Structures are given as structure tokens and as C-alpha cells.
């Protein structure tokens with residue numbers, strides 16, 4: 001199966017802290033999924049299980065049918081790219097272009113292929129003007145796009161973005177939105193951890209909600225944001241359009257701006 005599968009997965013850190021319990025999940029190739037939940041719910045731990053940085057303490061993680069326990073982290077990450085929450089954990093070269101090319105040279109790709117991959121990644125992330133700079137001389141928001149470009153250049157079928165909207169202004173959010181659309185057109189699967197519920201409502205049809213180490217819901221954005229139980233347990237905020245619709249007593253569990261506008265125009 002072309003998918004990421006988690007089967008009864010639990011994970012404890014070496015100090016004994018259990019961060020994930022009995023996760024069951026299938027994310028198909030080409031899907032676009034948001035993972036949400038309170039701080040410390042276990043989201044980052046769960047995605048690190050998907051790209052082989054963590055191996056399950058119990059249960060199995062399969063990538064396209066292959067168990068991550070049988071592979072090295074490098075082998076798993078050839079399929080599942082992971083953009084760290086904090087870009088400073090991922091950057092170590094002193095030049096943006098070298099940083100993006102680094103893993104491609106390591107994979108012994110020829111220069112033409114490296115050039116093609118770098119230009120695509122740079123174009124998708126809009127970081128052309130920073131290519132010859134030191135990554136630590138550019139703003140945090142741009143450093144995040146540099147790490148996204150590094151992972152895009154690997155051209156993995158699965159891409160995980162950990163908190164991509166953190167520190168981004170409107171332009172950054174628009175770049176991310178366009179990027180998600182392009183990756184979907186290319187048939188890539190994108191899994192995004194985020195605390196930005198507006199970004200979720202605008203960009204993700206499927207939402208996986210975590211609370212207290214577990215997956216407590218795997219549903220549409222609409223059902224998630226209109227479930228008092230899910231919102232309360234995971235301490236999530238309903239997107240603003242939903243809140244306004246609720247206050248106005250609108251029917252239809254609205255979460256999209258166009259739905260609210262249509263209903264208001266009809267009144």
C-alpha cells in the first residue's frame with residue numbers, strides 16, 4: 001500500500017516518558033492532513049515516528065508497506081521528509097544554496113539534477129534573493145522556508161511540516177498555501193502540525209486531533225471544529241468564521257468564509 005500506516009503504536013523516550021499511546025492511522029500518498037492538539041499532546045513525537053527519527057516502543061510504523069524497524073533513519077527519510085519545528089535545529093551550512101544542495105551531493109546526484117531540484121525548491125519557497133546569504137543572517141521566517149526548500153529538494157513522496165506558520169506574516173502564509181496546492185498537484189502527501197486553526201480550516205479537509213498522547217479524532221475540518229467534545233478535550237479554538245457563525249446562530253456548521261458570505265447575502 002502506498003501510505004504511512006501506524007498500527008497500535010506507542011512510544012516512550014529513553015527517560016521512560018511515554019509520549020504516544022496506541023496510535024492507529026493510515027495516511028495515503030497524495031493526501032493533505034493537519035495534525036492538531038494541545039502543547040505536549042505528542043504530535044512531534046508521532047511525526048518523528050513517521051520519518052524514522054523515532055522507532056516505536058510497541059506496534060509498527062509502515063511506509064509504503066515497509067516496517068521502519070527494518071530500516072535506518074536515512075532509509076526512511078528518503079521517503080518521508082521532515083521539516084523541523086525550529087529551523088535552527090536543521091541548518092548547519094554557512095550559505096543558503098549550499099545548505100539546500102548538501103543532501104543532494106551526499107546522495108551523489110549529478111550536477112544537472114541538483115540544479116533542477118534546487119531551482120524547483122527555491123521557486124516553490126520564494127527564497128531566490130537569499131540564496132547567497134548566510135542562513136543565520138536572514139529572518140527566522142525565511143530560515144523556516146530555507147529548511148522547507150531543503151526538504152522539498154529531496155523530492156520525497158511524503159513531506160511533514162512542523163509548525164510552518166509560526167512567525168509567518170500574511171505573505172508567508174500565502175506562500176505556504178500556494179506551496180500546499182502545488183505539492184498536491186504533484187501528488188505529494190503533506191502532513192502538517194499546526195496550532196493555527198485558521199490555516200487548518202483554509203487548507204486541510206482532514207484533521208487528526210491529538211490529546212494526552214493519543215489520537216482522539218480523525219475527521220473532516222468541519223466535524224472537528226463543530227465538535228465541542230473534541231475542541232474541549234484538545235483545547236482547540238474554533239476558527240473565527242465558525243465562532244461568528246455560532247454567535248449569529250447560523251445553521252450548517254460553517255467554517256469557510258464563502259459559506260458565511262453566501263448565507264448573509266441570502267438574508
Ligand SMILES: Nc1ncnc2c1ncn2[C@@H]1O[C@H](COP(=O)(O)OP(=O)(O)OP(=O)(O)O)[C@@H](O)[C@H]1O
Nearest residue numbers: 013014015017019038039040041042043044045046
Ligand atoms: N527527548 C525527550 N525526552 C523526554 N521527553 C520528551 C522528549 N521530547 C519530548 N518529550 C515529551 O513528550 C511529550 C510530547 O512532546 P511532543 O513534542 O511530541 O508534543 P507536541 O504535541 O508536539 O507539543 P508542541 O505542540 O508543544 O510542540 C511532552 O511531554 C514532551 O515534554
